[in-house]
Amino acid sequence: xxxxxxxxxxxxxxxxxxxxxxxxxxxxxxxxxxxxxxxxxxxxxxxxxxxxxxxxxxxxxxxxxxxxxxxxxxxxxxxxxxxxxxxxxxxxxxxxxxxxxxxxxxxxxxxxxxxxxxxxxxxxxxxxxxxxxxxxxxxxxxxxxxxxxxxxxxxxxxxxxxxxxxxxx
Numbered sequence: 001x002x003x004x005x006x007x008x009x010x011x012x013x014x015x016x017x018x019x020x021x022x023x024x025x026x027x028x029x030x031x032x033x034x035x036x037x038x039x040x041x042x043x044x045x046x047x048x049x050x051x052x053x054x055x056x057x058x059x060x061x062x063x064x065x066x067x068x069x070x071x072x073x074x075x076x077x078x079x080x081x082x083x084x085x086x087x088x089x090x091x092x093x094x095x096x097x098x099x100x101x102x103x104x105x106x107x108x109x110x111x112x113x114x115x116x117x118x119x120x121x122x123x124x125x126x127x128x129x130x131x132x133x134x135x136x137x138x139x140x141x142x143x144x145x146x147x148x149x150x151x152x153x154x155x156x157x158x159x160x161x162x163x164x165x166x167x168x169x
Contacts, residue, residue, distance in 0.1 A: 024039065024041075024047055025037060025038070025039060025047070025048045025050060026038050026039070026040070026041050026042060026045035026046065026047055026048065027045060027046050027048055028042045028044060028045035028046075091168050094168060095165060095168045098161055098164055098165050098168075099165065101161055102158065102161040102162065102165065105154055105157045105158050105161060106158060108154050109151065109154035109155060109158060112147070112150045112151045112154050113151055115147055115150070116144070116147040116148060116150075116151055119143055119144055119147045120144065123135055123140050124136040124137075124139040124140040124143065
C-alpha cells in the first residue's frame with residue numbers, strides 16, 4: 001500500500017511541477033533610465049509576455065518541420081551577384097591551389113611511407129647490464145603507431161582534396 005501512495009505522490013508532483021516552475025517576469029525602468037528585470041512585481045513595472053523557452057536543444061522532436069529546398073528563404077535582390085566569368089576564374093584559381101596542395105600531400109605521403117618502412121626495419125632495442133641485446137616492444141609499437149597515424153592522415157587528406165577538386169565545375 002505504501003508503494004502505491006509513494007508512486008501516486010510522485011506522479012502528482014510530476015504533474016504539478018510545470019505550474020510551479022512558471023514565473024512572471026517584470027521590467028521596470030527607473031527615472032534615470034536603468035532597466036531592472038524581476039520576478040517580483042515592482043511599482044510601475046510592466047509584465048513581460050514571454051513564450052516558453054525551446055527545451056529541445058537540437059533534438060528532433062518530430063513537431064518541427066524539417067527545412068527543405070522549397071522552404072529556403074530567397075536571396076535578397078540587393079545581395080551582390082558574381083558574373084559567370086568571374087566565378088569560373090575563381091573556381092579555376094581554387095582548383096589550382098587545391099591541386100598544388102594535393103601534390104604536396106602526395107609527396108608527404110611518400111615520405112611518411114618511407115619513414116614507416118624504415119621504422120619497421122629498425123626495431124627498438126636496448127642492452128642489459130650483462131651485455132644482452134633486448135627488444136623494447138612497447139616502445140617499438142608506440143613508434144609504429146605514430147608513423148601509421150601519419151600515413152593515414154596524409155591518405156585522408158589526399159582523399160578529401162581529390163573529392164573537393166572533383167566538386168569544382
